[in-house]
Amino acid sequence: MNVVEAKELLKTEGYKHTDKRTDILQLFSDESRYLAAKDVLEALQNKYNGLSFDTIYRNLSLFTELGILETTDLDGEKKFRFSCSTDYHHHHLICLDCGKTKHIHQCPMDTSIISDEGFQIIDHKFEVYGYCEQCGEQKNV
Template sequence: MDVSKALLLLKEKGYKYTDKREQMLQLFSNEKRYIAAKDVLEAMQKDYPGLSFDTIYRNLSTFVELGILEMTELDGEKKFRFSCSTDQHHHHMICLTCGKTRHVHVCPMDQLKVSSEDFKIVDHKFEVYGYCKNCS
């Protein structure tokens, strides 16, 4: 995902363009890692002093619903990043210090013999947490 695709998707889904949304998306484009809502608020406070945490969080939730952002939980806090632009099925290794990610192209679901008549799997998530070379 990139900023222009994200803005186009928002427009297609009936959301208005705002400078705040574009700046928020640009922040994710520049960071290329998981970041918390408080980090987004802090980065945008200079340009928008009256911006509330609720406004940030509401927009982040909308971005996740639309598939623009991915969300994970690290240290009890929800963190967000741009959705991967690859269509290839993969999972992530996530650095607990800096939030950077690497793709993992092996899926543990392939090893599981899951079949059930009373449960239909529609999605799954696999994340590995540790420390990148720069942070360890």
């Protein structure tokens, strides 16, 4: 997903264009990591005096509902990032320090024995948390 695609989707779905929405989308476009609502607020509060968490959460929820953003829970907090623009099934490695993500191209469910148990899988999510190369070096991991 990118800003142009996201704005077009909002328009197609009947949502109006606002500068705040564009700036939120641009913030996610500029970052390659998951962001919390507080990160969005901190980045935009100087530009929009009186910007509230309610406004941020409403837009983040809308963007998630429309598939513009995807979410994960890190440290007990919901975080967001642009949905992947890949059209193939994959999962993510997520750095606990900087929040950067990297694709895992092999699905661990491909070797799962769950299908042998008579359980019909509808969906799944697989994320691996740790430290990217740069953050791992800083922590001497």
